[in-house]
Amino acid sequence: MQEQIISIIAREAVIDADQVRPDMTLDELGLDSLGLVEMIFSIEETFGVSVPFNANEGQAGEFDLSSVGAIVGAVEQLIAGRGAAVA
Amino acid sequence: MRRVVITGAGTVNALARDVPGTWAAMAAGRSAIGALEFPDVERLSIRIGAQVRDWRPEEHLDRTRLSLYDRFTQFALVAGAEAMAQAGLAAAPGDATRWGAVIGTAGGGNGTVNEAFRAVFAEGRNRVHPFTVPRLMNNAAASHLSMQWGLTGPVFSVATACSSSNHAIGLAFQMIRAGMADGMLAGGAEAMLNFGGLKAWEGLRVMSPDGCHPFSLGRNGMVQGEGAGVFVLEEREAALARGATILAEVRGFCMTSDAGDIVMPSAEGAARTIGGALADAGVTPAEVGYVNAHGTGTAANDRCEAAAIHAVFGARAEQVPVSSTKAMHGHCIGATGAIELLACIMALRDGVIAPTIGYEAPDPDCRLDVVPNAARRAPVEVAISNAFAFGGLNAVLVLSAG
Numbered sequence: 001m002q003e004q005i006i007s008i009i010a011r012e013a014v015i016d017a018d019q020v021r022p023d024m025t026l027d028e029l030g031l032d033s034l035g036l037v038e039m040i041f042s043i044e045e046t047f048g049v050s051v052p053f054n055a056n057e058g059q060a061g062e063f064d065l066s067s068v069g070a071i072v073g074a075v076e077q078l079i080a081g082r083g084a085a086v087a
Numbered sequence: 088m089r090r091v092v093i094t095g096a097g098t099v100n101a102l103a104r105d106v107p108g109t110w111a112a113m114a115a116g117r118s119a120i121g122a123l124e125f126p127d128v129e130r131l132s133i134r135i136g137a138q139v140r141d142w143r144p145e146e147h148l149d150r151t152r153l154s155l156y157d158r159f160t161q162f163a164l165v166a167g168a169e170a171m172a173q174a175g176l177a178a179a180p181g182d183a184t185r186w187g188a189v190i191g192t193a194g195g196g197n198g199t200v201n202e203a204f205r206a207v208f209a210e211g212r213n214r215v216h217p218f219t220v221p222r223l224m225n226n227a228a229a230s231h232l233s234m235q236w237g238l239t240g241p242v243f244s245v246a247t248a249c250s251s252s253n254h255a256i257g258l259a260f261q262m263i264r265a266g267m268a269d270g271m272l273a274g275g276a277e278a279m280l281n282f283g284g285l286k287a288w289e290g291l292r293v294m295s296p297d298g299c300h301p302f303s304l305g306r307n308g309m310v311q312g313e314g315a316g317v318f319v320l321e322e323r324e325a326a327l328a329r330g331a332t333i334l335a336e337v338r339g340f341c342m343t344s345d346a347g348d349i350v351m352p353s354a355e356g357a358a359r360t361i362g363g364a365l366a367d368a369g370v371t372p373a374e375v376g377y378v379n380a381h382g383t384g385t386a387a388n389d390r391c392e393a394a395a396i397h398a399v400f401g402a403r404a405e406q407v408p409v410s411s412t413k414a415m416h417g418h419c420i421g422a423t424g425a426i427e428l429l430a431c432i433m434a435l436r437d438g439v440i441a442p443t444i445g446y447e448a449p450d451p452d453c454r455l456d457v458v459p460n461a462a463r464r465a466p467v468e469v470a471i472s473n474a475f476a477f478g479g480l481n482a483v484l485v486l487s488a489g
Contacts, residue, residue, distance in 0.1 A: 033351065037292050050132070055292040056308045056386040 001079075002072045004046060009068060012039040022069030026059075029068075036065075043071075049078040090323035091263045092489055093432070094331040095176070097169030099162040100314030100416045100426050101137035105169055109416075109426070110433050113441040114462045118415050120299060120310050127282040133289040133296055136280050137312030137417025155218055156231065157196035158278035162315035162422070163228035164235060167272055171236060173332075174319040178237055179270060180329055187240035187268050188232045189259050190317070191251025191275035193421035194284060195244075196223030201283040228276045232317070240268050249381070250342075251275050252316065252424030253474040253482035257340035259320045260484075269322050274425035276315035285311070291350070293385050299418075301382035301411035302389045302457045304448040309383045312417020316425025333489030335432050338469070339368025345479030352388050352475050357395035364471060364483035365399070372400045375407055376467035377434040379427050380457075381475045382411020382443065383418055388475065393453040408465065410458040414445035424474045428484070431470040435488040438466050 003017075010017040013029040020029065026036060033055060040051045040063075051074075053063050064070040098105065101119035102112035112119070119137045128134055144153055144161045147168075156164065167188075171177070179186035199222040203215040221227060226244040233242040241262060245254045252275030259273035279285070288294055288311060295308035326333065341363030345356035365372060381392055389411075397404040412430045419426050430441040439462055446459035472484045 034349070037290075040292070041290070053292055054295075054307055056295070056306065058386070 001076065005043065005072050005075055006068065008042045008046065009039055009071070012042070020068055022067065022072065024068050026065060043075055047075060047079055049075065049082055051078065089264050089266060091260050091320055091337045092323045092326050093318050093334045093337065094321050094326050095170035095174030095319030096334055096429060096432060097166035097173065098314065098316045098426055098429060099139060099165050100419065101139050101312050102416050104165070106173070106429060109429055113412060113415060113430055113433060114439050116415070116442045116444045116461055118444055120414070120417055123280060123285070125281055131282070131285055131289060133285060133294040135297070135310055137310065138280050139313055155221060157199045157222040157227060159192055159194070159196060159276040159315070160228045160231050162278060163190055163276035163317060164231055166274065166315040166317040167232045167235065170272065170317045170319050175331060176319065181269065181325070183237050184239045185269040186238045186271065188229045188238055188242045188272040189245065189255045190229040190232065191245045191247070191255035191421045191424070192225055192228060192277055193246055193248045193251055194277060194279040195225035195246070196227060197279045197284045198281050199223040201281040204283060232272050236272070238272065246421065247480045248476035248478055249418070249420055249423060250474040250476035250480045250482040251421035253472060253484055254342060256318065256320070256337070256425065256428065257342060257482055257484055260337040260340055263320055263322050269325060271320045272317055273320050274315060274317035275422035277420045277422040278313045279420060280311060280313050295384065298445055299384040299414040300445040300447055301380070301384045301414055301443050302393065302450060302453040302455060303446045304450040306384045306386065306389065308385055309413070309418045312419040313422070314416065314419050314426055315422050316428060318425070318428065335435050335486045335489050337484065338370065338487050339364045339485035340483070341367055342480070342482045345481070347479050349479070350477050352391040353479065354391040354394035354398065356479060356481050357392055357473070357475050358398035360481035360483045361395060361399045361471065361473065364485045368485035370469050370485065372403065374469045375471055376465065377431065377440055377470040378407055378409040379430050379470065379472040380409050380411040381473045382413055384411070384413060390452045392473065392475065393455055396455060405454055405456060407456065408440050408458050408463065409455045410441055410443040412441050414443065424472060424482070428472055431472050431486050434467040434470050435486060438464055440465055440467065
């Protein structure tokens with residue numbers, strides 16, 4: 001799953017996936033506000049989850065966007081939560 | 088140069104179905120934002136808005152013509168009729184080839200599109216209403232206004248997102264000033280509060296799920312409204328000669344483009360437009376007694392707009408009253424500038440400045456006198472109305488007392 005998320009982020013940042021490290025921030029990747037919204041949309045479509053993100057709250061919202069690794073963790077939590085909700 | 092005055096005003100919005108009711112609601116600081124009601128609303132993550140409730144167009148409009156009118160056209164026709172009545176006109180005074188209409192809208196017949204798509208895609212039907220195209224086209228409202236009142240001069244629509252109304256009114260002003268027309272019905276109309284319309288908006292992640300708090304710390308986005316505002320603009324000497332009541336004079340207008348980002352605003356572009364409109368009007372920032380802000384309640388707009396006001400007004404930026412009325416009537420997108428112009432006219436005519444309601448705490452990035460939560464009495468000689476649209480398109484109007 002980490003690989004899939006990194007490939008989504010790399011596509012939005014227009015760089016190769018092997019250049020994306022878990023400790024990198026979105027700023028370091030050069031992702032702008034539109035790229036961020038598209039990245040979240042891709043994650044939602046790929047994993048069938050709803051990401052709680054409001055552009056007005058930026059990185060201060062409940063979905064952790066502080067680094068690539070944090071995003072992977074947050075998506076894992078969303079998927080686990082979805083499983084629990086279905087069960 | 089010819090001078091241009093406003094002699095009639097009309098509106099339909101979530102606060103009221105007429106101008107006196109809207110002024111009363113603005114003076115009282117009332118909000119019309121509430122739970123949205125339409126099919127499939129439970130499938131949205133954003134479920135609040137400023138909706139015109141219990142709208143029964145057959146009470147206002149010719150039933151035999153209703154199947155031609157999308158909701159945005161209905162709003163425009165009802166607002167147009169109020170404006171013409173207020174101006175004391177049953178038709179264009181004088182030469183009707185010198186009178187026209189320009190109506191701004193962003194979504195046009197968005198509700199008609201939504202219904203037609205639902206029929207063919209969701210319900211698998213193979214037939215849509217035969218008037219789907221004439222209902223959905225952006226120029227429908229302007230064209231029906233021209234037919235209603237026999238205006239055979241320049242008639243057209245402008246679609247510049249949230250600046251549509253200010254562009255429409257500004258262009259009407261310039262056309263009359265330049266001698267291309269003697270009078271225009273000008274304003275905006277919007278009706279995008281339906282499932283498809285809102286689904287598109289919520290995808291952009293700029294809408295607030297719980298409320299509109301312009302310029303306030305912790306604000307979390309815009310809340311959409313709907314409605315129309317239509318004004319009668321006339322050449323001043325002709326209006327005075329026929330004994331018309333002057334509601335306000337349109338003094339200046341400026342439109343610019345940021346040529347930067349498709350959604351993010353620019354403080355430099357906003358400041359350049361405010362400054363340009365004041366220069367066009369021949370007034371100084373010191374003369375401005377009220378700024379009707381774009382004030383959408385998004386993090387980005389309000390911060391940028393505050394910076395622009397500081398750039399133009401300098402040391403006076405924190406003294407000039409600035410308010411966003413969007414927490415009352417919602418962000419009416421292509422109609423918003425027209426509905427907000429009513430707040431400017433109220434300030435100029437009645438000396439009542441509409442408040443920014445929903446204001447909770449000062450944001451250090453928005454150091455302004457936002458007339459928080461309660462209207463204020465103050466004499467106002469000059470008012471400006473800001474609109475800064477997606478696409479980087481800015482439009483500012485300058486009005487003075489008539």
